[in-house]
Amino acid sequence: MSFEKLNLIEPILKALSAEGYTKPTPIQEQSIPVLLERRDLLGCAQTGTGKTAAFAIPILQLLHQDELYKKAAPGIKVLILTPTRELAIQIGESFAAYGKLLRIKHTVIFGGVPQRSQTDALRAGVDILIATPGRLLDLMDQRYVRLDQLKTFVLDEADRMLDMGFIHDVKKIITKIPAKRQTIFFSATMPEEISKLAATILTNPVRVEVTPASSTANTVKQEIYFVDKNNKRLLLLHLLKDDSINTALVFTRTKHGADRVAKDLNRAGIMAEAIHGNKSQNARQRALSNFKAQETRVLVATDIAARGIDIDELSHVVNYELPNIPETYVHRIGRTGRAGASGISISFCDAEERAYLKDIQKLIGKSVPLAQDNPYP
Numbered sequence: 001m002s003f004e005k006l007n008l009i010e011p012i013l014k015a016l017s018a019e020g021y022t023k024p025t026p027i028q029e030q031s032i033p034v035l036l037e038r039r040d041l042l043g044c045a046q047t048g049t050g051k052t053a054a055f056a057i058p059i060l061q062l063l064h065q066d067e068l069y070k071k072a073a074p075g076i077k078v079l080i081l082t083p084t085r086e087l088a089i090q091i092g093e094s095f096a097a098y099g100k101l102l103r104i105k106h107t108v109i110f111g112g113v114p115q116r117s118q119t120d121a122l123r124a125g126v127d128i129l130i131a132t133p134g135r136l137l138d139l140m141d142q143r144y145v146r147l148d149q150l151k152t153f154v155l156d157e158a159d160r161m162l163d164m165g166f167i168h169d170v171k172k173i174i175t176k177i178p179a180k181r182q183t184i185f186f187s188a189t190m191p192e193e194i195s196k197l198a199a200t201i202l203t204n205p206v207r208v209e210v211t212p213a214s215s216t217a218n219t220v221k222q223e224i225y226f227v228d229k230n231n232k233r234l235l236l237l238h239l240l241k242d243d244s245i246n247t248a249l250v251f252t253r254t255k256h257g258a259d260r261v262a263k264d265l266n267r268a269g270i271m272a273e274a275i276h277g278n279k280s281q282n283a284r285q286r287a288l289s290n291f292k293a294q295e296t297r298v299l300v301a302t303d304i305a306a307r308g309i310d311i312d313e314l315s316h317v318v319n320y321e322l323p324n325i326p327e328t329y330v331h332r333i334g335r336t337g338r339a340g341a342s343g344i345s346i347s348f349c350d351a352e353e354r355a356y357l358k359d360i361q362k363l364i365g366k367s368v369p370l371a372q373d374n375p376y377p
């Protein structure tokens with residue numbers, strides 16, 4: 001299947017090819033035709049599946065075609081709600097990339113920063129608004145945002161909205177948008193509260209689902225090192241002597257652990273930064289940008305901080321500590337080997353973590369191969 005077969009317009013096809021996309025991912029193949037028909041969609045998919053492009057591409061195409069045929073009233077036509085600033089920025093970057101040959105304006109708003117540049121952008125007029133719930137409500141209350149021209153509403157990572165305590169804000173926003181609209185709903189998991197919400201806001205949706213969280217992509221090579229807790233530090237330094245590790249995302253269980261690992265690496269002359277919930281939004285964003293620009297080689301993160309972050313060409317994921325929830329392992333290693341690229345996942349397992357490994361192997365339905373050269377067995 002190629003993008004051409006999905007009836008996409010030339011400026012979008014060109015932009016996708018400039019991004020290096022050669023064929024649609026399964027979620028894109030299933031969602032794009034449905035969304036181009038303006039149907040509602042219930043998507044069960046996590047980040048890494050290409051879900052952003054699955055909704056961004058048809059949204060851009062429909063907006064562009066609407067503009068060609070009739071001059072619509074000015075105003076926000078599309079609202080995308082997403083739980084975190086990092087995701088909002090990434091979605092904004094996707095719209096910029098796929099829509100770069102179109103004349104459709106988008107902007108991104110989120111909390112934790114002064115609102116001035118955001119309200120300036122809103123005043124200048126946008127077609128697509130990407131927002132986190134708190135800041136959106138705030139700017140709606142201040143009358144910077146009007147949604148009466150809205151045609152399409154996207155709720156991204158609905159389950160995470162619930163986890164993060166944003167679900168009431170989301171529901172409040174939904175009461176303030178036109179009832180007649182296209183609704184696109186994405187969630188990695190479907191706890192009861194989320195499927196209830198989906199049922200109330202979707203009309204006769206098409207359901208699409210890809211890679212349940214129990215399966216690990218075949219494009220990720222996994223290996224495990226059995227190592228004493230005290231030797232994990234040395235083992236990591238040893239592995240990072242290998243220059244083929246361009247970029248590594250290292251997971252720790254605790255914030256404190258993340259800071260410690262980053263500090264150890266820096267002391268050994270390896271550029272590393274830590275991100276976790278105790279750091280300010282700005283510090284997290286800066287660390288992420290440095291890592292994406294490959295200015296830092298290693299990013300050390302906790303699960304909460306790393307969920308949803310999207311780094312193209314991440315070569316290695318290191319589980320410095322194994323997670324006690326097996327699904328978390330699947331999420332972690334899914335940061336690499338994205339959209340068909342290959343990646344390597346390295347896990348450290350000390351005596352206390354053997355039980356976690358057992359649970360992980362049960363979930364993924366295979367055993368993780370033992371690493372060949374372990375200097376600290």
Ligand code: AMP
Binds near residue numbers: 020024028046338
């Ligand atoms: P997402 O699931 O939206 O977070 O996307 C995961 C990653 O896959 C992003 O880095 C996208 O740029 C990339 N991606 C999305 N669609 C494609 C595609 N069809 N071909 C190659 N890469 C893609």
